[in-house]
Amino acid sequence: MNVQTVVLVGPHGSGKTTLGQELSRVLGWPFDDEIGKRMRREALVQDPTAHAARPQPDFDRRVMEAEVARDRVRRKGGPRVVETWHPGNLAYCEARDPRLAEAWRPRLRTLSRRAPGLLVIPLHIDLETVQRRLQEAGPPDMMVPWLWQVAMRAEAIARQWGLMVSDPVSTMDRPVAASLADVLERIDAFQACPRPEDNRTWRTTPCL
Numbered sequence: 001m002n003v004q005t006v007v008l009v010g011p012h013g014s015g016k017t018t019l020g021q022e023l024s025r026v027l028g029w030p031f032d033d034e035i036g037k038r039m040r041r042e043a044l045v046q047d048p049t050a051h052a053a054r055p056q057p058d059f060d061r062r063v064m065e066a067e068v069a070r071d072r073v074r075r076k077g078g079p080r081v082v083e084t085w086h087p088g089n090l091a092y093c094e095a096r097d098p099r100l101a102e103a104w105r106p107r108l109r110t111l112s113r114r115a116p117g118l119l120v121i122p123l124h125i126d127l128e129t130v131q132r133r134l135q136e137a138g139p140p141d142m143m144v145p146w147l148w149q150v151a152m153r154a155e156a157i158a159r160q161w162g163l164m165v166s167d168p169v170s171t172m173d174r175p176v177a178a179s180l181a182d183v184l185e186r187i188d189a190f191q192a193c194p195r196p197e198d199n200r201t202w203r204t205t206p207c208l
Contacts, residue, residue: 003187004079004117009088009158011151012143013133014123015171015179016083022180024081032070034083036063036092052092052136053146057100060093064104071111079117084154086112087120087161091154095146109161119190120158121183122168129172164190 006023008016017033024031043050043059050056067089074080086108094101112118125133131144158165166186171179 002117003119003190005082005115005119006080006183006187007082007085007087007118007120007158008123008183009084009120009151009154010123010171011125011130012136012147013130014125014151015176016123018176019123019171019179019183020081020083022176023183026180026184027079027081029079029081030074030077032074032080032082032085034088035066035070036084036089039063039066051143053095053142055096057097060089060097060100061104063089064093064108068107068111071115087157087163088151088154090157091150094153095150112158112161112163118164119187120155120163120165121186122155122158122165123171123179124168125170125172166190 006029008020008023010016020031020033023029039059039062040050040052043056050059064086067086090101090105090108093104127144127148130148131140134140134144134147136143136147155165155168166189169179169182169186
């Protein structure tokens with residue numbers, strides 16, 4: 001399979017941004033940051049109480065619209081590395097506004113399954129590591145389990161949609177270079193797989 005889009009999903013503090021930027025540098029592909037995280041910073045400037053666990057349907061709608069719009073541009077621009085993407089955005093929306101998530105789910109699922117050469121790579125850390133690396137606004141006793149559960153849900157959504165999902169990469173107490181080597185190994189393994197006719201013929205780890 002010719003991998004053209006690599007999506008990194010994982011909990012807050014798992015290294016999605018750091019590894020995404022390093023992977024982008026190594027592969028020479030553009031890096032698309034987590035739209036929701038960027039927009040969250042902007043929202044917190046306007047309202048310091050607008051932390052991620054608070055229901056904000058207008059915010060979630062804007063995030064998903066922005067991701068779809070970025071997809072439209074990137075389809076013309078070749079391969080890329082993406083942080084969080086549709087499975088992650090939907091997982092956040094599910095946790096904050098299930099009705100809105102249900103309305104958006106079919107469209108995001110269809111768009112995700114149509115993406116050519118898509119590989120989702122989960123990054124794993126435990127709750128203690130999330131606690132140690134927490135930089136997200138909000139009450140820590142609530143935010144740590146909430147952020148971890150949302151990340152696990154994003155991985156589950158990717159699998160439920162039949163997207164190509166690699167074995168997870170642990171980023172706990174490891175040098176960036178070691179985790180990056182594991183990510184590249186996952187990509188190489190999928191590059192060696194026979195090319196499917198379409199994403200619907202695949203499920204998880206098809207030839208690992």
